Amino acid sequence: MAIHEPERIWWNPLSKDERVWVGVALIWMLVSFIFMPIYHLVGSQNPPSTTYSVKADDFDKLVEGMVSKYKVGEENGFPVVHPDPSEPVFIRASMWQWYPILELEKGKTYKVHLSSIDIQHGFSLQPINMNLMALPGYDYVIKLTPTSAGEFHIVCNEYCGVGHHTMVGKMYVK
Amino acid sequence: MANTDFRICSLSGLKISRSSELLIRWNLIAAFATLAVGGLMGLLVLLTRWPSVHLLPVEHYYRFLTAHGLDALLAWIIFFEIALVHFTSAVLLGTRSYVTWLGWVAFALMLIGGALINTIVVLGRADVMFTSYVPLKADPLYYLGVILFAVGALIGFIHFFINIVLSKRDGGFKRSLPLGSFGLAAASIIGILTLAHGAAIFLPTLLWSMDVIPTIDPSAYRLVFWGLGHSSQQINVCAMVAVWYMTSAFVVGGKPVNEKLSRTAFVLYILFINLASEHHLLVDPVLSSWHKVVNTSYMMHLAVLASMIHAFAIPASMEVALRKQGYTRGLFEWLKKAPWGNPAFSGVIISIVLFGFLGGITGVIFGTEQFAIIRHNTFAITGHFHGTVVAGTTIAFMAFTYLLIPFIFKRELIWKGFAAIQPWLYGAGVATLSIGMMSAGSFGVPRRHYDITFSGAPFSFTFDPAIDMFMSMMGVGGVLAAAGGLLFILIAFGSIIFGKKLEQQ
Ligand code: HEM
Ligand SMILES: [Cu+2]
Ligand SMILES: [Cu+2]
Numbered sequence: 134m135a136i137h138e139p140e141r142i143w144w145n146p147l148s149k150d151e152r153v154w155v156g157v158a159l160i161w162m163l164v165s166f167i168f169m170p171i172y173h174l175v176g177s178q179n180p181p182s183t184t185y186s187v188k189a190d191d192f193d194k195l196v197e198g199m200v201s202k203y204k205v206g207e208e209n210g211f212p213v214v215h216p217d218p219s220e221p222v223f224i225r226a227s228m229w230q231w232y233p234i235l236e237l238e239k240g241k242t243y244k245v246h247l248s249s250i251d252i253q254h255g256f257s258l259q260p261i262n263m264n265l266m267a268l269p270g271y272d273y274v275i276k277l278t279p280t281s282a283g284e285f286h287i288v289c290n291e292y293c294g295v296g297h298h299t300m301v302g303k304m305y306v307k
Numbered sequence: 308m309a310n311t312d313f314r315i316c317s318l319s320g321l322k323i324s325r326s327s328e329l330l331i332r333w334n335l336i337a338a339f340a341t342l343a344v345g346g347l348m349g350l351l352v353l354l355t356r357w358p359s360v361h362l363l364p365v366e367h368y369y370r371f372l373t374a375h376g377l378d379a380l381l382a383w384i385i386f387f388e389i390a391l392v393h394f395t396s397a398v399l400l401g402t403r404s405y406v407t408w409l410g411w412v413a414f415a416l417m418l419i420g421g422a423l424i425n426t427i428v429v430l431g432r433a434d435v436m437f438t439s440y441v442p443l444k445a446d447p448l449y450y451l452g453v454i455l456f457a458v459g460a461l462i463g464f465i466h467f468f469i470n471i472v473l474s475k476r477d478g479g480f481k482r483s484l485p486l487g488s489f490g491l492a493a494a495s496i497i498g499i500l501t502l503a504h505g506a507a508i509f510l511p512t513l514l515w516s517m518d519v520i521p522t523i524d525p526s527a528y529r530l531v532f533w534g535l536g537h538s539s540q541q542i543n544v545c546a547m548v549a550v551w552y553m554t555s556a557f558v559v560g561g562k563p564v565n566e567k568l569s570r571t572a573f574v575l576y577i578l579f580i581n582l583a584s585e586h587h588l589l590v591d592p593v594l595s596s597w598h599k600v601v602n603t604s605y606m607m608h609l610a611v612l613a614s615m616i617h618a619f620a621i622p623a624s625m626e627v628a629l630r631k632q633g634y635t636r637g638l639f640e641w642l643k644k645a646p647w648g649n650p651a652f653s654g655v656i657i658s659i660v661l662f663g664f665l666g667g668i669t670g671v672i673f674g675t676e677q678f679a680i681i682r683h684n685t686f687a688i689t690g691h692f693h694g695t696v697v698a699g700t701t702i703a704f705m706a707f708t709y710l711l712i713p714f715i716f717k718r719e720l721i722w723k724g725f726a727a728i729q730p731w732l733y734g735a736g737v738a739t740l741s742i743g744m745m746s747a748g749s750f751g752v753p754r755r756h757y758d759i760t761f762s763g764a765p766f767s768f769t770f771d772p773a774i775d776m777f778m779s780m781m782g783v784g785g786v787l788a789a790a791g792g793l794l795f796i797l798i799a800f801g802s803i804i805f806g807k808k809l810e811q812q
Contacts (some may be wrong), residue, residue, distance in 0.1 A: 135486040135552035135563055136399055143483065143566035151568055158615035162332070162608035171677060173600050179675040184592040209765045216536045230765070253525055255684045255753070259768060262751040264683040266591045268525045269442065273592035286768040290684040290753035292436050294443070295365050298757040301764040
């Protein structure tokens with residue numbers, strides 16, 4: 134019993150049911166295991182991994198550079214930016230804003246650089262529900278090709294202080 | 308040691324020493340108390356997340372959420388596990404707890420650490436969630452509290468090995484530990500490894516909060532923190548599985564059908580689970596994709612294999628035992644005639660089923676790259692771990708409490724009728740809560756979020772209206788779970804204080 138010392142020899146062979154069960158479970162696990170790398174190679178929903186380290190000030194300059202070059206409007210005090218797909222695009226997280234509002238073109242591929250200039254934030258693009266971490270000191274590069282036009286929102290889903298629930302940003306795809 | 312130090316429990320036949328009895332009792336009392344606090348916090352947080360109630364003001368919500376995570380996940384579970392350490396390394400072996408003072412040092416450190424953490428959090432000096440991701444900063448005393456608690460727990464797990472070594476010398480066992488003790492040995496090994504990660508991350512963070520170290524890299528913090536935070540969940544899994552086996556033995560006389568198989572499965576947990584920690588970082592910058600894929604897929608599935616083995620072996624042990632008692636008609640007479648009215652038995656069955664189907668399966672799914680990106684930090688994650696650590700571990704520990712109260716406190720349970728329904732009520736509540744959270748999360752509803760209508764935000768966004776139903780489901784389930792939790796606390800403390808004394812030699 135589980136509460137008594139087992140008999141002298143407990144290294145006994147498995148019975149048939151046990152062998153079948155363990156065999157089926159093992160095969161199932163091996164299949165799941167093999168499919169993780171396979172999905173990574175053939176799938177199209179992989180989290181990106183290109184990262185640079187970046188200082189908050191430098192990142193800020195890059196963001197402001199893009200804004201002054203490509204600003205096309207303003208909404209609630211946030212600049213709306215329509216960047217050129219051939220150039221890097223930036224999204225800056227800070228307590229408690231996503232800055233600026235990007236206007237992207239459907240079908241074009243962008244390199245979106247995501248970083249935070251203060252603490253950790255969670256980039257959660259809704260309603261498609263795509264979630265990535267924005268860490269201070271790191272520039273996370275996302276290759277993004279919008280496939281549907283419309284209005285999207287960026288919700289913060291990593292706790293970042295009392296204003297966390299007001300940290301909502303916007304993105305357009307035209 | 309004089310023989311008068313021991314008594315024989317007439318219900319279980321266990322030979323129990325006074326030294327172990329006191330250590331187990333006080334660790335259990337601390338566990339129940341922290342569960343009561345943690346559960347109350349859980350209810351308040353729940354009533355805030357439920358949009359039609361939205362109870363607390365914003366600061367209190369985050370404060371109580373921090374406390375809920377710490378009291379429920381850290382304190383309740385680890386206090387209970389240290390009680391299990393002494394139960395399996397002394398009581399099951401019929402020997403005493405050695406170096407008793409060390410056990411009390413561990414207990415005192417955990418108690419002081421826990422009290423310090425709670426005080427600082429309630430004072431509003433550590434609104435950082437239990438993860439305390441840098442550079443979000445708490446009062447240095449908060450990190451000190453975590454360190455004190457962790458050092459206490461570390462000593463507690465080390466005590467397991469001191470006890471079994473000396474027990475073997477005194478003839479407590481000859482060659483092999485009983486399976487229940489073996490499970491706790493696995494838990495203690497993982498515990499010691501895990502808490503080393505805890506030291507590696509909380510010591511520098513403490514120094515940083517005192518301005519001794521200028522910065523802590525947020526990405527490195529996350530990596531080492533989850534070496535603690537995720538691996539420690541395997542302490543819980545091992546302890547929970549050990550409780551499943553032991554309950555099967557105590558209640559129906561179940562015998563592991565093949566010791567080799569069950570023990571090998573515990574060894575798989577020790578060897579392979581650490582690697583799975585990296586699934587917390589699947590959508591983080593810095594680590595390369597292949598690093599993540601290898602670490603999350605490769606060996607993790609061998610740990611899942613271990614769970615599959617236990618999921619077979621434990622019901623099998625029950626079936627064999629019940630059939631031996633004469634319930635042999637048809638395929639399922641044994642199942643019908645099983646002691647469903649005994650909350651220790653029903654609790655363990657509920658724990659096995661919910662852990663597997665709610666917690667385990669969702670864990671394996673969300674741990675893949677492609678799912679992590681559509682579930683990370685959403686409410687689905689909270690739903691997942693209320694399936695593992697609440698529906699699985701907490702219910703198993705509650706079930707075992709119904710055995711420990713007569714065995715260790717020498718008291719009969721009060722309110723036997725209520726006790727018989729408690730696991731069902733709590734289990735139904737947690738399952739509903741968890742499914743509600745997971746469904747809402749699949750629409751993108753974030754976890755740790757004060758207001759999903761985003762009042763005060765520069766832009767407004769409305770989730771799919773379907774989430775209203777799922778958030779209400781979470782609310783109703785959570786209230787049921789809170790009722791079941793309250794019932795448990797009342798029965799546990801009520802029995803300890805007012806239960807009929809059981810006379811024993
Ligand atoms: C009465 C039963 C319980 C209820 C109603 C409940 C409810 C909740 C709710 C509503 C959240 C909030 C999630 C959020 O806003 O992000 C939460 C978080 C959490 N709960 Fe529970 N819970 C209960 C029991 C437990 C138990 C027993 C444990 C541990 C064993 C636990 C561990 C946690 C953890 C670790 C978190 C995450 C905290 C964080 O995100 O920092 N809960 N719970
Ligand atoms: Cu944020
Ligand atoms: Cu946030």
